[in-house]
Amino acid sequence: MIWAIIASYVALVVGIGAWSSRRGTGTAEDYFLAGRSLGTVVLFMALFGTNVTAFGMLGFPGFAYREGVGVFGFFGASAAFVSPLLFILLGYPIWNIGKRNRFVTQAQMFRSRWDSRGVGVVLTVFPILYTFLYMGAGVIGGALAISEFAGIAYPFAALTVTGTAFVYTSLGGMRGTAWTNVLQAGLFLVFLVVAAAWIANALGGPSHLHQRLVTEAPQLLSQRDEGVLAPASWAFGFLLGPASVIAFPHMFHRLLAARNVKALRRSIHLYPWALILLFVPVTMLGLWGALEFPDLSGKATERVLPLLMLKHLPEWLAGIGLVAILAAVMSSLDAQLLTLSTIFAVDVFARGGRPSRWVGRIVLLVLAAVALAIALWQPATIVGISLYAFGGYTLLIPIFVAGFFWPRSTGKGVIVASVVGHGLWTAYHAGKFLGPAWDLDLPSPILPPIVWCLLIECGLLVGGSLLTRRPDSERVERFARPFA
Amino acid sequence: MMRWLLVVAVFVLMFLHNDFWNRDHEPRAVFGWVPWDLAYHVAWVGAGALLLAVVMRVAWGRSS
Numbered sequence: 001m002i003w004a005i006i007a008s009y010v011a012l013v014v015g016i017g018a019w020s021s022r023r024g025t026g027t028a029e030d031y032f033l034a035g036r037s038l039g040t041v042v043l044f045m046a047l048f049g050t051n052v053t054a055f056g057m058l059g060f061p062g063f064a065y066r067e068g069v070g071v072f073g074f075f076g077a078s079a080a081f082v083s084p085l086l087f088i089l090l091g092y093p094i095w096n097i098g099k100r101n102r103f104v105t106q107a108q109m110f111r112s113r114w115d116s117r118g119v120g121v122v123l124t125v126f127p128i129l130y131t132f133l134y135m136g137a138g139v140i141g142g143a144l145a146i147s148e149f150a151g152i153a154y155p156f157a158a159l160t161v162t163g164t165a166f167v168y169t170s171l172g173g174m175r176g177t178a179w180t181n182v183l184q185a186g187l188f189l190v191f192l193v194v195a196a197a198w199i200a201n202a203l204g205g206p207s208h209l210h211q212r213l214v215t216e217a218p219q220l221l222s223q224r225d226e227g228v229l230a231p232a233s234w235a236f237g238f239l240l241g242p243a244s245v246i247a248f249p250h251m252f253h254r255l256l257a258a259r260n261v262k263a264l265r266r267s268i269h270l271y272p273w274a275l276i277l278l279f280v281p282v283t284m285l286g287l288w289g290a291l292e293f294p295d296l297s298g299k300a301t302e303r304v305l306p307l308l309m310l311k312h313l314p315e316w317l318a319g320i321g322l323v324a325i326l327a328a329v330m331s332s333l334d335a336q337l338l339t340l341s342t343i344f345a346v347d348v349f350a351r352g353g354r355p356s357r358w359v360g361r362i363v364l365l366v367l368a369a370v371a372l373a374i375a376l377w378q379p380a381t382i383v384g385i386s387l388y389a390f391g392g393y394t395l396l397i398p399i400f401v402a403g404f405f406w407p408r409s410t411g412k413g414v415i416v417a418s419v420v421g422h423g424l425w426t427a428y429h430a431g432k433f434l435g436p437a438w439d440l441d442l443p444s445p446i447l448p449p450i451v452w453c454l455l456i457e458c459g460l461l462v463g464g465s466l467l468t469r470r471p472d473s474e475r476v477e478r479f480a481r482p483f484a
Numbered sequence: 485m486m487r488w489l490l491v492v493a494v495f496v497l498m499f500l501h502n503d504f505w506n507r508d509h510e511p512r513a514v515f516g517w518v519p520w521d522l523a524y525h526v527a528w529v530g531a532g533a534l535l536l537a538v539v540m541r542v543a544w545g546r547s548s
Contacts, residue, residue, distance in 0.1 A: 018527075021503060035544075060512035069519045069521045069522050071522060072521070072525055072526075073501065073503070073521060073524070073528070074527070077501065077525035077526070077528055077529050077532075078501065080532065080533075081501075081529060081532035081533075081535075083534070084536050085494070085532075085536060085539065088539055088540045088543055088544070089539075090544070091527045092544055104535060164532060175534045178491055193532060205517075206516075206517035207494075207516040207517045209517065210513050210516065210517040210519070213511070213519075218511050220519070221511040221519050221520075222506070222508060222509055223506065223507045223521060224506060224512050225508070231502065234502060235502055238498075261544070265540065265544075268536065268540065269533075269536075269537065272529050272532060272533045272536070273533070274492070275529075276526060276529055280522065280526065283522060284522075287519075324488060420491070483543055483544055
């Protein structure tokens with residue numbers, strides 16, 4: 001039965017991709033940005049589906065299993081406020097100025113802002129690097145879960161994930177991926193709510209489970225004073241994850257596809273509530289899983305949701321659960337593939353000329369192969385890769401802020417600040433990857449490393465801009481009044 | 485003036501997110517099963533959603 005459900009899901013998303021390709025006008029802008037025509041429901045589901053990865057479905061219940069209920073406040077609540085706040089403050093200028101000047105990528109927008117090819121290179125190289133790794137981490141997480149859950153070989157699971165996402169993304173472009181995201185995000189949200197209710201009922205009801213938690217695992221019902229949830233880590237935790245969402249090139253790309261300000265406004269209003277609907281069930285499932293399977297440790301804790309599903313859900317619902325995990329993985333992967341192919345088609349191959357959707361499709365195939373190769377290679381843990389990518393994205397935010405709100409900022413200031421900031425962050429993580437001899441000893445006990453990198457980057461951006469020639473006022477004018 | 489008040493409100497909300505006063509308390513539940521910590525942060529998100537609506541209205545002006 002599980003195979004029939006998976007096959008139905010694959011046929012459905014490929015069908016949506018094919019249907020979308022017939023609805024398009026055939027232009028490159030239509031393929032890459034759906035003609036900037038996404039209304040409220042599709043835009044919201046595309047943003048939300050793109051944002052939620054295998055971490056939401058598998059990593060987060062494991063996180064709650066290990067660290068307790070505090071993970072909801074630490075990450076879930078923080079994401080539900082900080083991400084939409086940055087959509088308001090930076091997302092609207094991205095959409096508004098992008099539409100006004102017909103920009104398609106981050107590099108195109110900010111290269112134009114400072115008339116600097118160097119800024120274009122910075123905003124091509126770093127986003128590509130982080131997105132490649134983050135995309136690989138998503139495929140690794142999804143393929144591991146599927147191979148374990150459905151009992152198939154890991155390489156075949158990775159091929160299924162990337163192959164399916166490639167086919168429908170290639171067929172439907174932005175419109176196809178946005179519509180599949182409606183299906184995917186709806187599927188995993190509804191599944192999580194139903195699964196939480198079903199499993200709670202099977203285990204004696206939520207009040208009974210709370211009593212069991214009080215007697216058997218009271219430490220899971222309050223925040224910890226050490227580890228990830230320690231006060232210092234908690235205070236700056238929003239910088240890795242919740243804040244970085246606005247700088248994901250694939251979220252940036254989705255924002256540009258909004259039809260109008262009404263669609264953008266309504267999507268932002270819905271965002272906090274959708275994240276509550278996601279993170280409350282996965283937190284509770286992690287806690288209840290700790291009662292049911294108390295002996296899991298380390299990475300095995302991320303199996304807690306599949307274990308609960310297999311033990312307490314009927315086969316048909318568990319099959320839908322597997323597809324919901326696939327949906328969470330693919331709803332991000334398709335956006336990442338499309339955005340990277342857009343970056344290559346627009347910033348690398350077209351270079352100011354008209355991008356070709358066929359170049360985009362060919363690049364898409366190469367990118368899907370690279371994502372598969374990263375997934376097969378498994379260079380580091382999923383968490384390690386994701387943290388590096390999240391921090392890197394966060395370091396792009398000062399560029400956006402300077403571009404929209406500081407007319408005195410200069411391209412040279414941005415380049416120096418970015419190269420040092422991203423270089424330091426990369427050196428810090430490369431040191432961890434290469435071993436103790438290479439470990440860069442940033443003073444992390446006082447402030448987390450990402451805060452140091454941000455402070456240094458912002459200092460260099462301000463200093464470098466003030467020490468270099470004032471930018472051309474006509475160019476600044478094109479980016480003036482970002483909220484007008 | 486309104487913009488500065490909103491900046492202060494965002495900082496106050498972020499401070500309330502660091503709820504050290506909820507650490508190491510006896511296990512409590514809302515409605516008999518929702519852990520207190522979870523309920524606190526859901527309420528915090530609710531307050532955040534209201535603040536977001538005001539920030540949007542002020543920052544986006546007539547376009548919102």
